[in-house]
Every structure is written in C-alpha cells, then in structure tokens.
Amino acid sequence: MLDTAIKKYLEDKKQDFLKKKIKGNTSEEEKLKFTQEANEKYQLENWLIDSSSRAKQLSLTSHPAKFVHPNAKASSIIASNTHRPDGLLRSGNVVVELDTFGNAAALDVEKFLRLELEDGRAVLQHIEEETEFIKQLFDTENTNFSSLRESFMKVKVSDIEQTSEKLKQIYFPVADDYHLLSVLIPSGLIYKLKERINALRFSDENKRLREEIKKASPEPTSGKINELFDLTSVGYGGTEPQNISTLNNQNGGVSFLLPSLPPILNKRNIQPPKKSFFVNCLWSGFFKEDFNDFHKMLIDRRNNIDIRDKRDDIVLNSISKVKWLINQIRDIGGNWSDSETYADLDHWEKIWLDEKYRSIRADKHQNNDYINKAQSYLANWFIGSYKQTIKDNKLLGNDDIDHIKEILKQEQELLA
Amino acid sequence: MSKIPASVLAFEKKLVPSDGIMYGTTWENRNSQVTPLKLQEKSVRGTISNRLKKSEEGKIDAKIESANLQTVDSCALTPEQDTLKLSFTLKVLSGVENPSACNHEGFNQSYTQAVKQFMEKNPGFTEIANRYAANLANGRFLWRNRVGCEDIEIRVNVLNEGNERSRNFQSQDMDMRNFDNLPSNVIELGSLIADTLSGRNEFLLLEIDAFAKIGKSQDVYPSEELVLDKSNSKEKKSKILFDVDGVAAMHSQKIGNAIRTIDTWYPGYEEHQRPIAIDPYGAVTNLGRAYRQPKQKTDFFSLFDKFSQGEKLDAIEDEYFVMAVLVRGGVFGEKQ
Amino acid sequence: MKDILLIPNIKIHNANALSSPYTIGFPAMTAWLGFMHALQRRLVGTKFSDIKFTGVIVSCLDMTLHTHKVNYVSSIIGTSNPLDKTGKRPSFIEEARCDLEVSIAIECEMGFLGDDSFARFIDKTLHMMKIASGDIISFKPCQHIEVDNNEPRTLTRYLMPGFCLVSRQALMQQSMQDGSDAIDAMLEYLKTTTDIEIDEHKQVKKSKPYKKEKGWIVPIAVGYQGISEPGKLANTRDETTPHRFAESVVTLGEFKMPYHFDNIDQMMWRYQEYNKDDLYLCCNNYSINQQESKL
Structure with missing residues (x-):
C-alpha cells in the first residue's frame, strides 16, 4: 500500500511537471506525450532511483557553517549532545529538526525524506529505523531496500574534516592547555526560539483579551497578556537566504535576538543645571521607586540587621544614580559653566560638575569644600523628596535622618 | 612566487581612532566655549527631479502632489556659531611584525623577518607615517565638512605620560593631492608615528581637535548610519545620522579611512591625481572601482605573497603599500 | 584578604554585542574572562610572571548598543563591508557592536610587589589590548587594593555607579x-x-x-x-x-547594583574546571x- 502522503507528493510533482511543460499552444499530441513522460518519471520506483542518486548532493546538519559566513566551507556537523536539566540553552536541551544545505536542485529529495507518513514518522526515520513498511515499499522489481537506504543515508553523513578561517576560532583554557573551538550556529535552535517568541507574542489568548478590551461593551472575562520587549532582528544571507540553508529560507533569513542589556538609563537629554543640581537634575520620578522601597522598609521596620542593611542599600542605590548623573554632566566636557546661561549656578556646584575644575577638585584649599556641601545638600534633598513623594512622613525618625547623613559621609567618595 | 602557506592569517589594526564628536563654536572663542551639536529630525517632501517617462509627462502635477513625506536627520550650526569642532583620539600601536593569528610557523618567521628588514630601512616607515601625520594636519578626516571652509586649524596633542606636547597646524595651506613638501611640524609628528610603527616606542596616544570655520548656521555632516532594517515600514527614516549619546558624531571607521588615504602609488594616480585609501584592491567606494587589480599583480595579495616570503619587490612604493595594508589590519589567509 | 587589581572606567569602542546567536547586548562572559586571560599572558617573561589572575568582576557603568528601532523590533546598525576586487560590496554579515564603559576588578593570587610598578605596568599594557573585540579608548589609572571578602563595600564603592552581572x-x-x-x-x-x-x-x-x-x-x-x-x-x-x-x-x-552583595565572591566570574x-x-x-x- 502506498502511503497517502507519498502518493500525494508524487501526484503533486507530476502536476508541477505538467504545468511547466504544457502551455496554451501545446498540441493534444504533445500533451499526451508529456503526460506519459510524467507518469513514468513519477512512478514510485523510478522516483526512488532518481532521488536516491541525488541524495548525496544534500547534507543534513544541525549547525550549517554558512550562517557564520556565506563563503565558509566547513564540515556538516550533526550534533548529538545529550539532554540534561542543567539550566543551559544548548543543543540537546531542545528538540529540533536538522537543517539542510546543498544543491538547490536536490531540495525535492529533502522534501520527500521529510514527508510525514500515516504513523507520524518521517520517511527518513523509517529508512533509518528500517521499518517493515519502508522495506516493503522500497523492495521492488528494480530496486532493493538496502542499496536505496545506503544512498539516502548519505544526507546524514557528518564529515568533520575542515574548519574555516571565516569561522571564529576561540582558544578556551583547559587545565594547563587549550582547546580551539570553531563556533557555529545551531540553526534549528535559533528558529525554534523565533517560533516560540512569535507564539508567545501572537497567542490566541493575547488576541482574545486585546480584542475584548477594545470593544465598547466588553464581556466579563479574565486572563493574562504576555509580551517580550526590545527584540532585535538579525539577518542571515542578506537578500539570498536560500544560499544559507533550507530552514533559513523558510524563515526569510531573519531571526530574533533577545535583549541582554544592563538597566542603563538614556542620557540623551541630560543638561548641566542652570540654578542648582538638586533642583534641575534630580527629578523625583527618577527616584520614585527608591522612595517607595524606602517607605515600605520603614513601614515594615523591625530593628534587625536585615532591615538596617536594606535601608543602607536603598540610600546607596539613590546615591549611585546621583553619581551616574554627575558623571554624565562631567562627560559633557569643560568650560560650559562659563557661559551666561549658568550665571545663577553656585560656584561650588560649578567646581563639582564642570570638568574644567577637575584638578581644583583635588585641591583642598581651592575646592570650596564642595564635598561637604554636596553631602549635606544631598541628605536634605533625599529626605525632602522622600516626604514629598510619599506624602506621609510620620515614619521617618530623627535617627533615620542621622543615619542617611552618616551613610553619605561614609560614601562621600561617590560624590567627589 | 607561490601563495602563502598559512590558511589562517590575521592582523590587528595599528591605527585605532575613536568616534569623532562634533561641537559648535565661534572662531574667536573656539578654545573656551563649545556646545555639543544635536541632530534635528525634519520632515521633507520628496521632490520629483528625475527625468519623467514620456507617459508620465502629462501627470507631473499629480506626481508632485503625491510626493512622499520623508523623515531625515540633519545637523547644523546655530546662527551664533560659525565654527565646527571635531574631537577624537587616535592610538598608534607597535607590533606589526606579529600577526594576531597565523597557522604556519615557517611562514611566520619569513614574514617577521621581512617586516623587520623594512623597519630598519631608511626611510622605511617614515614615509608612511609622514603621510598619516599629513592627513591629521590637513583635516582630511573632516570629509565633506572641509569643503568651502574659510579657515581650518588642527591641534594634535600627544597624551603619552611624560611626553605631553601640543602642535597646531594650518590646514588651508596644505595640498590634498600629494604628500610632497610637507611642513616641518608635520614631519615631526610623522617621526613620532614612525617610531611607534617601527617598534621603538610601544604606543602613541594622540588627541585631535579640528576647528573648521564653515560659516554661521551652516549645515554640518556627521556620519550616516547603515541600518539593516528588514521591515518595509512607512515610518522608516530615509537618512539616519550618527550620534554618540545625542551628540552628532563621525564614525571611527570614517576617520580611519581618511587617515589611511595615503596611497599615491597605485596605477592610475597619474590620471586620478588623488591619494586613495589603503585597501587590498585599491577599492574606492564612491567610484565603485578597484584600482589595484590582481591581473596586473598590483593588488595586496600578489605583492604580499612575494614580500612575506623574502622576495624583493620591484619598487619601494610596493613595499610601502604592503606595509600600510598590514597597518590597516585584516584577515588575509584563506583564498579571497 | 583578597588582592584585587582594579581597572576603573575603561571605555571600549565597538565591542562585539552579538554575545550569542540568541542574544544581543552586553558582551559574553567568555569575552571578559578572555580579556583577563590575555592580560595574564602579557605577564609571561616579566617580573610579574608569578602573579596569577583567578577571577573577574565586571561592573557596567554605561553602554550604548548600535541598533535602530523602527517599529516593534529593532534592527542592527552595521558597518559597510570593504569592497572586493570588482569594486562591489560583498554579501552582508550582520555584526552588532556596542560602546561600553566598565570598571573591572581582577582577583589575583601571589604576592604583590610593594610599590605601584605592577599597576603602572598594567596601565601601559592595556593600551595595546582589546576587550570583546573592541578598542580600548581610555581608562583611569589601575590600582592594587586589598579587600576582605566579607566586607564587599570596600570594593563596591569603586564599582559604582554600575551594574554587575551574576548568574x-x-x-x-x-x-x-x-x-x-x-x-x-x-x-x-x-x-x-x-x-x-x-x-x-x-x-x-x-x-x-x-x-x-x-x-x-x-x-x-x-x-x-x-x-x-x-x-x-x-x-x-x-x-x-x-x-x-x-x-x-x-x-x-541578573544585573545587580554592586551594593546588593553579601560578599565579593558573589560577583566573581571564573573559568569552570x-x-x-x-x-x-x-x-x-x-x-x-x-x-x-x-x-
């Protein structure tokens, strides 16, 4: 019995062939000839002989080298790493199919080998596992299973003969020696990731809830909307993704990269203060979370070391943000404070913030004691802004205020 | 001579520029008061300036009305400013005799020997280094911003501890088409660079401030970004300029390209009369042309096969070119 | 006590931001340990050759990733590849780059020399190195500091204001x-x-x-x-x-502010055996x- 999937595959191939051959002006006689030719060509036996002979033009691989460089000629690896629940994203820890590269004219062979049969297994799997079904199918008058198997299995030959200068080759220290690693890209994994990202972003649940919210009169319901932000697209093979691999072509040559960035702030709009650093630069929204945390801590206060440590942490968090802002202003360069625009800025703040005074800052006699001033202003600013943000200052005791001043004193290096 | 036997061969670049940051100022106060230049986003209506097809001629009004709105970045001095300041640093490194990767020990030795011989020559690296110095002094790295300037001053500071020193150059006086008759202060700077490239000094740190008097409110030209956008969004900007934290800037690569625009030894210089950037094939991007063709054996690979394996090159200029490509760095092993 | 070699405020230009084929951003941990290892190799044949580097802490003070956001998904900002011999641009390989400012603390074994000659040697050597394929543009003078593992603030004050990556x-x-x-x-x-x-x-x-x-x-x-x-x-x-x-x-x-650690080892990265x-x-x-x- 011919499996329906194989039957359909051969029938489709036949129709494609005829579509290409038969034009509007083709005579009936010729039509008949082409039909006969097609029947012959796509009869199972002949197809097996033809396709098995072309199988060697293809390579199945888990890590096509062309993803790294379109001109890289390296071996076609089939990784066989084992699964372990070790918390690592790597080959072996996600089930993926092998990718293919090779002669574009042989890609129909790949399609055949990947056909899913009635029992859910692919043709190739049947061949590998030498099932009774495939044996019967392949043993015909002019073909025998074992030689067909040998030919088809050439797609899975993993040769490891050469690497390439086009690949990144990395020395990794191993005891007293090194191993040299040629780094390849697991195309199955990167496109599985893309598939999962898209499934998450465009899930039915997301769609259902979003549509419901938009309605003028939404139905009672509940659920979760899941999102992944700050993705970056990356292309392989430019305008010719088919030159890289089959899987790459199916994905239009574009995969997604997940963001791996520190929570660094956008500093594009930071300007030197015109009147006072504390008024102009320390907008309280920037510190809102710190103040909220601080408040939570005060509510939750037990006089144990953990809480006290946490209080320090929160204050230090804020100070380091302040330090970050100071650095950004200093990075603008020197001499800005000479301009009329900054006439109202206190001189000690100019010394503190303008790179022009860099050397003066180190000089006790000239630095106008700017650190002490910065420290005391900052303590007042923190307490004042906290009260303003939280609008409830009953919990803040004198000892807290003293403590904040104390931390600032300890960490005054940060303000220098 | 046969091809080099190393299939893996790479060199790190020996001239390492930073990005160039752009400021606006006035010529009078250029040393005391500068303001970072911001990029502006503008919407412009595209105009029809291409030749219309015969069939479209009657529809010109409709075409003009439907011209696309485009968003572009731009950058200009304010009405008070007449001078552009461009600042960057340049690090010069020694060690050109050592490849960063090479998988053939015998070749490594013959290569190192060939380079050491070159270093001992007179002028050797001096000729190349003088040209780099000239390209700092003449402000070639200002690119389009250099065109039509009333005045240009370049300040080069040596930052190496204990050897700090500042030099000023009047760029307007310098000839951009050749490197003959260089002023003595350029030669001085050149000899510092040559000392480093030849390994007599490990590294040289330079800070460059360029001042170009381009006129009030004039446009300035930062680098353009190459966005690998795969979407076909309508919001797509047609021109995106480069900034560093919101300040207009010039790519380090673009600055590097100007500094190594020293090749006057290529076939075709007689005609073209302009130095081109050091490149293995003498390729010039905006002309879409490669002046050094492998067929004529004037490309880097043909010359390097000989030079690195101890054979003499026909002309010292060929050696200059080979050494300058090595200073530029790159991956030269596997067949290109 | 730990001996720490502190390299403050290193600015790195065009570092490799394609940390893996799944991620973009902060250079891979292998790049930082790779830098430490490369620095170690620079000590060979000098009078500092007994000093062993055993771990590294990286605090990220600033970072700019060269991407451009059009809609929902960003695109990489590339550099143009050099032309080939026909004057044409060869096919594209996308490379993502970033500019960084980091402070690095390297844990050292073996006795330090009493004077600051080691720190000065590192100052000089750094100019000739790369980090994560990026160029080192500038840094503040290196320091040798001695810190107690259980008193992390003696070190973390030098790593502020930044974020340390931990597993x-x-x-x-x-x-x-x-x-x-x-x-x-x-x-x-x-x-x-x-x-x-x-x-x-x-x-x-x-x-x-x-x-x-x-x-x-x-x-x-x-x-x-x-x-x-x-x-x-x-x-x-x-x-x-x-x-x-x-x-x-x-x-x-996780990126964490350096103040949140109980001891210095929590921030430290090492080669796994x-x-x-x-x-x-x-x-x-x-x-x-x-x-x-x-x-």
Whole structure:
C-alpha cells in the first residue's frame, strides 16, 4: 500500500511537471506525450532511483557553517549532545529538526525524506529505523531496500574534516592547555526560539483579551497578556537566504535576538543645571521607586540587621544614580559653566560638575569644600523628596535622618 | 612566487581612532566655549527631479502632489556659531611584525623577518607615517565638512605620560593631492608615528581637535548610519545620522579611512591625481572601482605573497603599500 | 584578604554585542574572562610572571548598543563591508557592536610587589589590548587594593555607579527540572505579563506589567558546548591545539547594583574546571548561594 502522503507528493510533482511543460499552444499530441513522460518519471520506483542518486548532493546538519559566513566551507556537523536539566540553552536541551544545505536542485529529495507518513514518522526515520513498511515499499522489481537506504543515508553523513578561517576560532583554557573551538550556529535552535517568541507574542489568548478590551461593551472575562520587549532582528544571507540553508529560507533569513542589556538609563537629554543640581537634575520620578522601597522598609521596620542593611542599600542605590548623573554632566566636557546661561549656578556646584575644575577638585584649599556641601545638600534633598513623594512622613525618625547623613559621609567618595 | 602557506592569517589594526564628536563654536572663542551639536529630525517632501517617462509627462502635477513625506536627520550650526569642532583620539600601536593569528610557523618567521628588514630601512616607515601625520594636519578626516571652509586649524596633542606636547597646524595651506613638501611640524609628528610603527616606542596616544570655520548656521555632516532594517515600514527614516549619546558624531571607521588615504602609488594616480585609501584592491567606494587589480599583480595579495616570503619587490612604493595594508589590519589567509 | 587589581572606567569602542546567536547586548562572559586571560599572558617573561589572575568582576557603568528601532523590533546598525576586487560590496554579515564603559576588578593570587610598578605596568599594557573585540579608548589609572571578602563595600564603592552581572542559572534549571525545555524555561523569566480582568460592569482592570522573578533578569552567554570530538583538521589557527566545533551556551543572569552583595565572591566570574565533557563554561556562584539561603 502506498502511503497517502507519498502518493500525494508524487501526484503533486507530476502536476508541477505538467504545468511547466504544457502551455496554451501545446498540441493534444504533445500533451499526451508529456503526460506519459510524467507518469513514468513519477512512478514510485523510478522516483526512488532518481532521488536516491541525488541524495548525496544534500547534507543534513544541525549547525550549517554558512550562517557564520556565506563563503565558509566547513564540515556538516550533526550534533548529538545529550539532554540534561542543567539550566543551559544548548543543543540537546531542545528538540529540533536538522537543517539542510546543498544543491538547490536536490531540495525535492529533502522534501520527500521529510514527508510525514500515516504513523507520524518521517520517511527518513523509517529508512533509518528500517521499518517493515519502508522495506516493503522500497523492495521492488528494480530496486532493493538496502542499496536505496545506503544512498539516502548519505544526507546524514557528518564529515568533520575542515574548519574555516571565516569561522571564529576561540582558544578556551583547559587545565594547563587549550582547546580551539570553531563556533557555529545551531540553526534549528535559533528558529525554534523565533517560533516560540512569535507564539508567545501572537497567542490566541493575547488576541482574545486585546480584542475584548477594545470593544465598547466588553464581556466579563479574565486572563493574562504576555509580551517580550526590545527584540532585535538579525539577518542571515542578506537578500539570498536560500544560499544559507533550507530552514533559513523558510524563515526569510531573519531571526530574533533577545535583549541582554544592563538597566542603563538614556542620557540623551541630560543638561548641566542652570540654578542648582538638586533642583534641575534630580527629578523625583527618577527616584520614585527608591522612595517607595524606602517607605515600605520603614513601614515594615523591625530593628534587625536585615532591615538596617536594606535601608543602607536603598540610600546607596539613590546615591549611585546621583553619581551616574554627575558623571554624565562631567562627560559633557569643560568650560560650559562659563557661559551666561549658568550665571545663577553656585560656584561650588560649578567646581563639582564642570570638568574644567577637575584638578581644583583635588585641591583642598581651592575646592570650596564642595564635598561637604554636596553631602549635606544631598541628605536634605533625599529626605525632602522622600516626604514629598510619599506624602506621609510620620515614619521617618530623627535617627533615620542621622543615619542617611552618616551613610553619605561614609560614601562621600561617590560624590567627589 | 607561490601563495602563502598559512590558511589562517590575521592582523590587528595599528591605527585605532575613536568616534569623532562634533561641537559648535565661534572662531574667536573656539578654545573656551563649545556646545555639543544635536541632530534635528525634519520632515521633507520628496521632490520629483528625475527625468519623467514620456507617459508620465502629462501627470507631473499629480506626481508632485503625491510626493512622499520623508523623515531625515540633519545637523547644523546655530546662527551664533560659525565654527565646527571635531574631537577624537587616535592610538598608534607597535607590533606589526606579529600577526594576531597565523597557522604556519615557517611562514611566520619569513614574514617577521621581512617586516623587520623594512623597519630598519631608511626611510622605511617614515614615509608612511609622514603621510598619516599629513592627513591629521590637513583635516582630511573632516570629509565633506572641509569643503568651502574659510579657515581650518588642527591641534594634535600627544597624551603619552611624560611626553605631553601640543602642535597646531594650518590646514588651508596644505595640498590634498600629494604628500610632497610637507611642513616641518608635520614631519615631526610623522617621526613620532614612525617610531611607534617601527617598534621603538610601544604606543602613541594622540588627541585631535579640528576647528573648521564653515560659516554661521551652516549645515554640518556627521556620519550616516547603515541600518539593516528588514521591515518595509512607512515610518522608516530615509537618512539616519550618527550620534554618540545625542551628540552628532563621525564614525571611527570614517576617520580611519581618511587617515589611511595615503596611497599615491597605485596605477592610475597619474590620471586620478588623488591619494586613495589603503585597501587590498585599491577599492574606492564612491567610484565603485578597484584600482589595484590582481591581473596586473598590483593588488595586496600578489605583492604580499612575494614580500612575506623574502622576495624583493620591484619598487619601494610596493613595499610601502604592503606595509600600510598590514597597518590597516585584516584577515588575509584563506583564498579571497 | 583578597588582592584585587582594579581597572576603573575603561571605555571600549565597538565591542562585539552579538554575545550569542540568541542574544544581543552586553558582551559574553567568555569575552571578559578572555580579556583577563590575555592580560595574564602579557605577564609571561616579566617580573610579574608569578602573579596569577583567578577571577573577574565586571561592573557596567554605561553602554550604548548600535541598533535602530523602527517599529516593534529593532534592527542592527552595521558597518559597510570593504569592497572586493570588482569594486562591489560583498554579501552582508550582520555584526552588532556596542560602546561600553566598565570598571573591572581582577582577583589575583601571589604576592604583590610593594610599590605601584605592577599597576603602572598594567596601565601601559592595556593600551595595546582589546576587550570583546573592541578598542580600548581610555581608562583611569589601575590600582592594587586589598579587600576582605566579607566586607564587599570596600570594593563596591569603586564599582559604582554600575551594574554587575551574576548568574541565575538556578532559575532556569528549576524550570527544566519541572519539565520545560531550555527555550521555554528561559522565556518564562523574560516575558512581561499583564493580568486583565473585565467585570460585570464592563470595567477593564489591568495589572501593572510584571515578570516572574524580581530583579533585572536577562539571558547571558556563559561559554561553549563542543559538538564534535576534539581532534585535528584543516584550516585551524594552529596545528597543535586540539580542535572542536562548538556553539554558544546561554543561561539566565541578573544585573545587580554592586551594593546588593553579601560578599565579593558573589560577583566573581571564573573559568569552570573542564570535566573532559562537552562544556566550556564561565561560572559564578551567586545563583548557588541564593538557592542555599532559601533552604
């Protein structure tokens, strides 16, 4: 019995062939000839002989080298790493199919080998596992299973003969020696990731809830909307993704990269203060979370070391943000404070913030004691802004205020 | 001579520029008061300036009305400013005799020997280094911003501890088409660079401030970004300029390209009369042309096969070119 | 006491931001340990050759990634490839770059010299090095400091204001033990969720968007996995070192302000001892200790 999937595959191939051959002006006689030719060509036996002979033009691989460089000629690896629940994203820890590269004219062979049969297994799997079904199918008058198997299995030959200068080759220290690693890209994994990202972003649940919210009169319901932000697209093979691999072509040559960035702030709009650093630069929204945390801590206060440590942490968090802002202003360069625009800025703040005074800052006699001033202003600013943000200052005791001043004193290096 | 036997061969670049940051100022106060230049986003209506097809001629009004709105970045001095300041640093490194990767020990030795011989020559690296110095002094790295300037001053500071020193150059006086008759202060700077490239000094740190008097409110030209956008969004900007934290800037690569625009030894210089950037094939991007063709054996690979394996090159200029490509760095092993 | 070599405020230009084929951003941990290792090799043949570097802490003070956001998904900003001999531009390989400012603390073994000659030697050497394929543009003078492992603030004050990367591999490990595959285990901690509730009065209630775990959790590249057996083959960088094909290995990490650590070791990254298997990893014990403290 011919499996329906194989039957359909051969029938489709036949129709494609005829579509290409038969034009509007083709005579009936010729039509008949082409039909006969097609029947012959796509009869199972002949197809097996033809396709098995072309199988060697293809390579199945888990890590096509062309993803790294379109001109890289390296071996076609089939990784066989084992699964372990070790918390690592790597080959072996996600089930993926092998990718293919090779002669574009042989890609129909790949399609055949990947056909899913009635029992859910692919043709190739049947061949590998030498099932009774495939044996019967392949043993015909002019073909025998074992030689067909040998030919088809050439797609899975993993040769490891050469690497390439086009690949990144990395020395990794191993005891007293090194191993040299040629780094390849697991195309199955990167496109599985893309598939999962898209499934998450465009899930039915997301769609259902979003549509419901938009309605003028939404139905009672509940659920979760899941999102992944700050993705970056990356292309392989430019305008010719088919030159890289089959899987790459199916994905239009574009995969997604997940963001791996520190929570660094956008500093594009930071300007030197015109009147006072504390008024102009320390907008309280920037510190809102710190103040909220601080408040939570005060509510939750037990006089144990953990809480006290946490209080320090929160204050230090804020100070380091302040330090970050100071650095950004200093990075603008020197001499800005000479301009009329900054006439109202206190001189000690100019010394503190303008790179022009860099050397003066180190000089006790000239630095106008700017650190002490910065420290005391900052303590007042923190307490004042906290009260303003939280609008409830009953919990803040004198000892807290003293403590904040104390931390600032300890960490005054940060303000220098 | 046969091809080099190393299939893996790479060199790190020996001239390492930073990005160039752009400021606006006035010529009078250029040393005391500068303001970072911001990029502006503008919407412009595209105009029809291409030749219309015969069939479209009657529809010109409709075409003009439907011209696309485009968003572009731009950058200009304010009405008070007449001078552009461009600042960057340049690090010069020694060690050109050592490849960063090479998988053939015998070749490594013959290569190192060939380079050491070159270093001992007179002028050797001096000729190349003088040209780099000239390209700092003449402000070639200002690119389009250099065109039509009333005045240009370049300040080069040596930052190496204990050897700090500042030099000023009047760029307007310098000839951009050749490197003959260089002023003595350029030669001085050149000899510092040559000392480093030849390994007599490990590294040289330079800070460059360029001042170009381009006129009030004039446009300035930062680098353009190459966005690998795969979407076909309508919001797509047609021109995106480069900034560093919101300040207009010039790519380090673009600055590097100007500094190594020293090749006057290529076939075709007689005609073209302009130095081109050091490149293995003498390729010039905006002309879409490669002046050094492998067929004529004037490309880097043909010359390097000989030079690195101890054979003499026909002309010292060929050696200059080979050494300058090595200073530029790159991956030269596997067949290109 | 620990001996620490502190390299403050290093600015790095055009570092490799393609930390793995799944992630973009902060350079892979292997790049930082690789830098430490390269610096170690520079000591060979000098009077500092007895000094051994055993671990590295990286605090990220500033970072600009060269991408451009058009719609929902950003694109990489590339550099143009050089022209080939026909004057044409060859096919594109996308490379992502970033500019960074970091402070690096390297843990050292063996006695330091009393004077500052070691720090000055490092100052000089750094100018000739690269980090994560990027150029070192500037840095502040290096320092040798002695710190107590249990007094992290003696060190962290030098790492402010920045963020230190630590491993949260245990999170992903737990999910995998519960049956998720590696991709799902990772995305579970990266996705942002909003709870939606619509009541009978047609009132829509949206929760604040939240993530599964508190803290700034990101995927990070921590090493490589060999995918072929070690051996010899053509076109390797050298002919004597055993060669393997390999792929990047990624897990979860967290960027934390340096003030939040109980001891210095929690921030430290080291080479994991190679077990003659497929894994070449950098490790950090933050995750492990967190696990223990919960028990």
